[in-house]
Structure formats: C-alpha cells, structure tokens
Amino acid sequence: xxxxxxxxxxxxxxxxxxxxxxxxxxxxxxxxxxxxxxxxxxxxxxxxxxxxxxxxxxxxxxxxxxxxxxxxxxxxxxxxxxxxxxxxxxxxxxxxxxxxxxxxxxxxxxxxxxxxxxxxxxxxxxxxxxxxxxxxxxxxxxxxx
Amino acid sequence: xxxxxxxxxxxxxxxxxxxxxxxxxxxxxxxxxxxxxxxxxxxxxxxxxxxxxxxxxxxxxxxxxxxxxxxxxxxxxxxxxxxxxxx
Numbered sequence: 001x002x003x004x005x006x007x008x009x010x011x012x013x014x015x016x017x018x019x020x021x022x023x024x025x026x027x028x029x030x031x032x033x034x035x036x037x038x039x040x041x042x043x044x045x046x047x048x049x050x051x052x053x054x055x056x057x058x059x060x061x062x063x064x065x066x067x068x069x070x071x072x073x074x075x076x077x078x079x080x081x082x083x084x085x086x087x088x089x090x091x092x093x094x095x096x097x098x099x100x101x102x103x104x105x106x107x108x109x110x111x112x113x114x115x116x117x118x119x120x121x122x123x124x125x126x127x128x129x130x131x132x133x134x135x136x137x138x139x140x141x142x143x144x145x
Numbered sequence: 146x147x148x149x150x151x152x153x154x155x156x157x158x159x160x161x162x163x164x165x166x167x168x169x170x171x172x173x174x175x176x177x178x179x180x181x182x183x184x185x186x187x188x189x190x191x192x193x194x195x196x197x198x199x200x201x202x203x204x205x206x207x208x209x210x211x212x213x214x215x216x217x218x219x220x221x222x223x224x225x226x227x228x229x230x231x232x
Binding site for chain 2: 018020021022023024025026029046047048049050051052056057058059063068071072074101102
C-alpha cells in the first residue's frame with residue numbers, strides 16, 4: 001500500500017495503459033470501502049468535487065450514506081431513500097459521511113482507506129435497529145438475563 | 146458539486162450541439178497527487194450502463210464485447226474544457 005499522502009492511482013490497475021487515470025463511475029462509485037483492518041465502512045454513494053485554485057475540478061471526498069445515494073439515484077426511489085435517512089437520523093438534514101480522498105490508499109475491487117472504522121459514526125440504519133429493535137430484545141444488553 | 150451532478154447529463158459542444166450523455170468522468174493525477182477531471186466519457190445513446198469495454202485494454206468474451214461495442218458505439222472521451230453542460 002502507498003502512504004496516505006500519495007496518489008492511490010499507483011495501485012490502480014484499472015486503466016493500465018494510462019497510469020494515474022481514474023474513472024469516477026467505473027473505479028469508485030458503488031465500491032465497498034474498508035479500513036486498514038478490513039472493516040467495512042460502507043459503499044461509495046457519491047463523490048464530492050471541488051474547484052481548485054487553478055480552476056480544475058478536483059476529487060475531494062468519498063460520500064457514504066443513504067442520503068447521498070438517494071440524491072444520486074433521484075426520482076421517487078431516491079426521495080424515499082433520502083426520506084428514510086432523514087427519519088433515522090436526529091438531524092434535520094443528515095449530512096453524508098465524508099471520507100477525504102487523500103486518505104484513500106488503494107483502489108481495487110474494494111477501496112482501502114488509511115483510517116480506522118472506529119473514527120466514523122455508526123450508520124443510521126444500524127443505530128436505529130440497535131436502539132429500536134435489537135436493544136429491546138431481552139438479554140440484548142445484559143448477558144445475565 | 147457532486148459527481149452525480151454531472152453523470153447522466155447531456156454534454157454540448159461550443160456551438161450548443163448535443164454530444165451525448167456523460168457516462169463517466171475521467172481524472173488524471175496532478176503533480177501534488179490530487180485527482181482532477183480532465184475528460185468526460187460521452188455516449189450518444191441511452192442504453193444502460195457501460196460494461197467497461199470502452200476502456201483501453203479491456204477485452205472480453207468475444208460475443209459480449211461485440212454486443213457492448215455495438216450498443217454503445219460512438220462513445221468517446223471529450224476533454225473537460227470542451228464540455229458544456231448547457232446549450
């Protein structure tokens with residue numbers, strides 16, 4: 001793996017004829033993100049692009065979450081996904097999980113980031129299920145029950 | 146802006162003529178290691194997702210490759226500076 005500050009494309013075999021080239025949809029979107037220990041962080045639901053000082057449109061962050069995916073899909077399906085994400089989160093307009101692209105260390109069938117999964121909040125659906133369903137099952141919180 | 150703001154939109158040339166739908170955004174690496182958009186993959190037809198055969202060096206089962214190339218014929222890279230999102 002490369003170090004965190006270098007370009008991840010050095011490990012990217014996707015477009016072997018042009019090293020350093022990435023195809024946003026083909027190489028990044030919908031791929032599983034894992035941390036250094038192999039823990040899953042979610043899938044890439046969208047990519048944040050920013051205009052740099054030189055005017056170039058630069059890849060900034062990987063976006064993860066139902067709200068980002070719903071916005072990308074669009075239509076009534078996308079609105080439903082975004083609505084569910086809003087209901088599961090306490091915030092009014094839940095922001096997607098952002099992973100700065102500079103932390104990407106390897107891009108293959110999975111995208112590896114040089115961060116630990118513990119640094120990121122629990123996905124809203126997982127926390128909702130834990131609080132509303134799993135946590136209410138007798139014995140879920142106390143092994144002695 | 147997000148990638149989804151561009152993917153699927155119609156690209157136009159400088160004269161406002163439609164070139165096709167933006168199927169992918171192609172980045173290259175700057176000297177500082179950042180990735181910036183340098184081209185858009187534009188396909189003139191709306192026939193589902195591309196299967197990867199438009200990428201250099203991708204070959205495939207022969208029959209599937211031929212069908213994919215026929216469905217997405219005319220797909221080409223357009224330099225990002227030549228892409229206009231509005232006519």
